[in-house]
Amino acid sequence: MFHPLRLLTLAAAMMFSVAHADDYTDVSQLMRAGKLPEALSKADQYLASKPKDPQMRFLKGVIQRDAGKTTDAIATFTHLTEDYPELPEPYNNLAVLYAGQSQFDKARAALEMAIRTNPSYSTAHENLGDVYAKLASQAYNKALQLDASNPAVAPKLALIRELFTPTGPKGQKSGIPAVSSPPSTPVAAKPPPVLPSPALAKAPVTAPPETAVAAVTPPPVAPATTSASGNDTKEAEAAVRSWASAWAAKDVKAYLAAYGREFAPPGSMKRSAWENERRERIISKSRISIKLENLNVTVNGNKATAKFRQNYKATGLAVSSIKTLDLAKSGDRWLIVRESTGS
Secondary structure, X not given: OOOOOOEOOOXXXXXXXXXXXXXXXXXXXXXXXXXXXXXXXXXXXXXXXOOOOHHHHHHHHHHHHHOOOHHHHXXXXXXXXXXXXXXXXXXXXXXHHHHHOOOHHHHHHHHHHHHHHOOOOHHHHHHHHHHHHHHHHHHHHHHHHHOOOOOOHHHHHHHHHHHOOOEOOOOOEOOOOOOOOOOOOOOOOOOOOOOOOOOOOOOXXXXXXXXXXXXXXXXXXXXXXXXXXXXXXXXXXXXXXHHHHHHXXXXXXXXXXXXXXXOOOOOOOOHXXXXXXXXXXXXXXXXXXXEEEEEEEEEEOOEEEEEEEEEEEXXXXXXXXXXXXXXXXXXXXXXXXXEEEOO
């Protein structure tokens, strides 16, 4: 069954000040009430004094999209990707907007950037498959125009068309993109503590965040619980902390040395290209803070898995996410061979 491209909100992916929680909530309430001009006006009023705020800029892009201002929404999300290239959601939303204009090559490029930013972003992978299907449909149509007698093309085209025209529960047909109404769940008066990134909904379009997520001081790191005892567990945990410390200190040489030869960069990137990209991103930040919460290390022979909440802060940006590192022992060192984000 074909799943339409989704327009996603940042939800708990970013942390922001409690002092501004009411502003985010007010804009979200206006959006749910269908008062888009008022929501846009309030968002613009907020951004007049805080023009770099990523959460409000993201909400503004959603408002513009819902109001049919596609060109403005594309500009908003494009600027977000330029200012905050670490966030995959703006790339996904650009893909939705481009796909709605049948600009599938641009949609593909945006989704590939989302996946490069977060290789574990399942919605971007699914949406990329949908875009490839649309591109295939266009190619098969062109092939039939050039050679209508080719018997192999028509069945392929028929299959693609069938994927893109399933009948929904109310007789509606899926397309790119589809829009669902925001839920009617009341908005909480006060923001909750930082939460793990929520599971992606199956609805075509998720609503704006229901609550503002407050930045909180991370609690002390909980003691590691492991399935093995002895020095290996302590050494694997120490390797993870050293990796985080090198990242925060902008020690690129030590940071890259934490990855083993078996480490495969995301997508189809070559190791050298990935290292250059990481180097440029790290040194471009004036400051970096990496906090690890609830570090849990399990060791099985010469393999180890570390799971934790990673609180990343750089100039003008704070992101909290669940991180998993797979490590392998090489000599007397534990090296990262795979990393992923999400539960």
